[in-house]
Amino acid sequence: MSFAWAKQYEPKTAFTQWIDEKLPLPRLVYNAVGAGYPVPRNLNYMWNFGVLAGFCLVLQIITGVVLAMHYSADTTVAFGSIEHIMRNVNYGWMLKYAHANGASFFFLVIYLHIFRGFYYSSYKAPREMIWLLGVVIFLLMMATAFMGYVLPWGQMSFWGAKVITGLFGAIPVIGEPLQTWLVGGFAPNNSTLNRFFSLHFLLPFVIAGVVILHIWALHIPGSSNPTGVEVKQESDTVPFHPYYTAKDGFGLGIFLILYTAFVFFAPNLLGHPDNWVEANPLSTPALIVPEWYFYPFYAILRAFTGDLTIPFTDVILIPAKLLGVIAMFSAILVWFLLPWLDKSPVRSGHYRPLFKKFFWFGLIPCMLALFYLGGAKPEEPYIVFSQIATAYYFMHFLVILPIVSQIEKPKPLPYSITEAVLGDDVPGGTSGGGDMPPPRDAVKNLPADGGAAPEPAE
Template sequence: MSFPWANHYEPKHPLMQWVDQRLPLPRLVYNAVGAGYPVPRNINYWYNFGVLAGVALMIQIITGVVLAMHFSAHVTTAFDSVEHIMRNVNSGWMIRYMHMNGASFFFIVVYFHIFRGLYYGSYKAPREVVWMLGVVIFLLMMATAFMGYVLPWGQMSFWGAQVITSLFSAIPLVGETIRTWLVGGFAPDNATLTRFFSLHYLLPFVILGVVILKIWALHIPGSTNPTGVEVQGPQDTLPFHPYFTAKDFVGICVYLMLFAIFVFFMPNAMGHPDNYIPANPLSTPSHIVPEWYFWPFYAILRAFTINFLWIPAKLWGVIAMFASILLLFFLPWLDSSRVKSTAYRPMYKIWFWVLVVDVLILAYCGGAPAEEPYVRISQIAAAYYFAHFLIVLPILSFIEKPLPMPNSIAESVFAKAGHKDAAAAPAGAAAAPAE
């Protein structure tokens, strides 16, 4: 989508003119995140989480590169090298805690980003590719986080690798071969650690590349907005800078303050104490759990306890766990409602919050022991998770009667701002973005 009313980059200084003619990087930045990129004027603070995810990714890359300078990817020295970073490297404790908590904060903002997309219909046409690239980023994040969790080579690192990689053995015929190839042997060992370290270092840069593709894809149709109404003219937009860079700056400040609280005052609150015990293949922890951001999917994995149709329960669990994520790829076609924003879908709004509660229940059960009543609750919650996307959404798309929508973004903004004649509001009026 082109915006003919957008500001265009015109360098004034001779040096910038010379650079722009040979390497139009300033023009690219100006059009991507500057005054040359108009966005809907009613974007609210829920749209900050995309920028926050970018900030979290850069923190992970920078701290990860520094940690890699001191980490030893060998089973006999990995745990000690982490302790060396914590005790002997200048500010090593801070860098390690930033990286460790940064992973959790990265997933927090991404989960908010996903649910914001679900609420405002960001997955609908013409932004299907933007949504699918986001799901690809999420899958890459999960792979990167799992491999990073193995690197300290503590008790939970080793046994987490043992449990998760053993899932591949459930695949008929080729499962054990895949597991052996992935682990580099019959059990997690030095080959596992070295290849996981290599991939853990590489994948964040792959994620960064997909993020650039996602931003590129987003700039074609433009950003969505809380009303779900498409941009119809210059009266519906404001330049990204300075209006929304200021709003993003507020969000970044709040994010960094919360991040600093965890790094400096409660750095191990989101970790597991068993990972401060060196890995011991002969001593199994009483309760093996992955990191908290995997708990909903871990609960779905454990929800299958009975063999069905000659397929083992373990394989059903693996299929369901991966299907719960891959299902998001098909969301643009499962929800065929023409209305994007949940604000104008009263029936779907109820079911959306039911889904939020359902995912929280799955997360709680995923972190709980594999016993009753948690297994039974996981089964019910997992059943609803799939029913929400495969049954509830398609049915609501046909039977729901949406609320009246504004004719334009400007009309909804100026109406909230108190204009008597919202439709006649001047195109250049800089009303405050609706919250």
């Protein structure tokens, strides 16, 4: 978004002027994350997670490239190469633990980032493309993480690969050929490991490309904010630097304290002990589970235990396995529809009392339950609880959210971001660039999206 009051980049030396003319990279950075990018003044710490996600991506790429220099994608030596990295490579243990725990913290940051988007309706116009690209990034992350989980070639790596790739066999007609092509045979083998290693190395750079598009799309409408009201005047914004670089720096410091605590003091806490046992196709682990960040979708997959049949007959319409696969992928694909499912003119959950109740007492407990159930044993009562949580999950997005957006009565929105921060009687342009906002009682038909100033009441 272009703001008339935004500071413009002015190169001060002959060299910087020459660079700006030939390759305006400093201008691009200045306008993207510097004083030339005005940002709503009321962003809270939930807006730190975008920067933290970018940091995690860079961290994973750097540690992954170094680890790849010492890893061997061969089933006969893959497990041993991990031991070699841990024991013989200088600081190899730290690189391995930094990469493994970095994946967990990356997903933790992304989940918080996504649920902030749910609560503040960051998917609504004019930011639909930002949201859609974000969901694409999440899908690419899941594919990358799954392939990376296979590379150590431990027990959980092998059997996790066997279970997940076996899901493709449930697809009618093309399922089995697709599974054979993906695995490179009839079971995970050396071809599987080579393919997954190649894709695991490549996909982070694809993610980085989509992240650039994500940031580009963000800078067109500008950042959202906790009120959901659009920027109207200069006093609604502050420069990204130094205000939000300092705020993001503080958030990054807290993140690094937690992250390094895991890397140095509890490096295996988020992993599975069976993966420190070399893969053995003849010995099945007692409980096959993916990494913790896949638990909700794994719980949804396992919730389907019966075939869909024609009533009063034994004719199977959709097998249980295919139903689980469809539901698992649909649990993420439904996010693509949120900009059109939620029709409320108000964005922020702060001003939507009914939506807020269903979010905090419905969706959040449901997701926490799915996280727990995905790692539990596939037995009763966990299966029944998984089915209940799965049913509510889809009902929330496909039924509750559209109905609530139509029937609830939102609270009154502030006229501007400045009013929300400083009160009703604050001049609109404290630095000389804005106008005095009209009193609340002199405004009618205030647009919920914080658009153009409304007509005064007669």
